[in-house]
Amino acid sequence: MSLLSSASGTTTVRPGAFVVWGDVATPTTLTVADLRAGWTRHRAEVVFDCATAGPQRHVFEGPLLREVVAGAGPAFDPARRKERSRFLLAVNDTDGHHAVLSWAEVDADFGDAPVLLATRMDGADLDAAGTHLVVPSDRCGARYVSGVTGVWIGRHRPIGASSSEA
Numbered sequence: 001m002s003l004l005s006s007a008s009g010t011t012t013v014r015p016g017a018f019v020v021w022g023d024v025a026t027p028t029t030l031t032v033a034d035l036r037a038g039w040t041r042h043r044a045e046v047v048f049d050c051a052t053a054g055p056q057r058h059v060f061e062g063p064l065l066r067e068v069v070a071g072a073g074p075a076f077d078p079a080r081r082k083e084r085s086r087f088l089l090a091v092n093d094t095d096g097h098h099a100v101l102s103w104a105e106v107d108a109d110f111g112d113a114p115v116l117l118a119t120r121m122d123g124a125d126l127d128a129a130g131t132h133l134v135v136p137s138d139r140c141g142a143r144y145v146s147g148v149t150g151v152w153i154g155r156h157r158p159i160g161a162s163s164s165e166a
C-alpha cells in the first residue's frame with residue numbers, strides 16, 4: 001500500500017530510490033546501488049535531439065529495464081507472447097515528467113530495444129540523482145527520464161472486458 005502511494009506521488013520515495021509497481025507479484029523499492037549489484041550492466045553511447053537544446057550526447061551504463069521489471073514478477077505468463085503484448089510501462093520522476101513504453105518494445109521476442117535504467121551517466125554514478133531511463137532507439141530525448149522514482153507495469157484493460165479477462 002505504501003509502495004503504491006509512493007509511486008503515485010502522494011508520499012516521497014527516498015532520494016535516489018524508485019518503486020517498481022503495478023500488475024506485479026512483488027512491488028519493490030530499489031536504489032541505484034541495487035541496480036548495480038543485481039543485474040548485468042550494459043553500456044549505451046547515445047545521441048538524442050532536444051527540441052529546445054539540440055543534439056545531446058551521453059554515455060550510460062546500467063541494467064536492462066526489462067530485467068529489472070521482471071524481478072518484480074509482472075502478472076503475465078512468460079511463455080505466452082500474446083499475453084505479454086498487452087502490457088504497458090510508465091516511468092516517472094517526482095516533478096511530473098513521465099514516459100510510457102510498451103512491454104513489447106523492450107521484450108526480446110518483439111522490439112528487443114535495449115532500454116536501460118542507468119547507474120552511471122558520462123562516467124558519474126547516479127546514486128544521488130536517481131536512475132535514468134535510456135531509450136537508445138529514440139531520436140528525441142523526451143523519454144530519457146532523469147531522476148526516476150517510479151516504474152509501473154500494467155495490463156491494458158479494454159472497455160467492455162469481463163473481469164476474468166481484465
Ligand SMILES: Nc1nc2c(c(=O)[nH]1)N[C@H]1C(S)=C(S)[C@@H](COP(=O)(O)O)O[C@H]1N2
Pocket residue numbers: 049050051053056057093097140141142143144145146147
Ligand atoms: N526528469 C526529467 N527528465 C527529463 C526531462 C524532464 O523534464 N524531467 N526532459 C527530457 C527531455 S525533453 C530531454 S531532451 C532530455 C535532456 O537531457 P539532457 O539535457 O540532460 O541531455 O531529458 C529528458 N528527461
Ligand SMILES: [Mo]
Pocket residue numbers: 049050051052053141142
Ligand atoms: Mo527535450
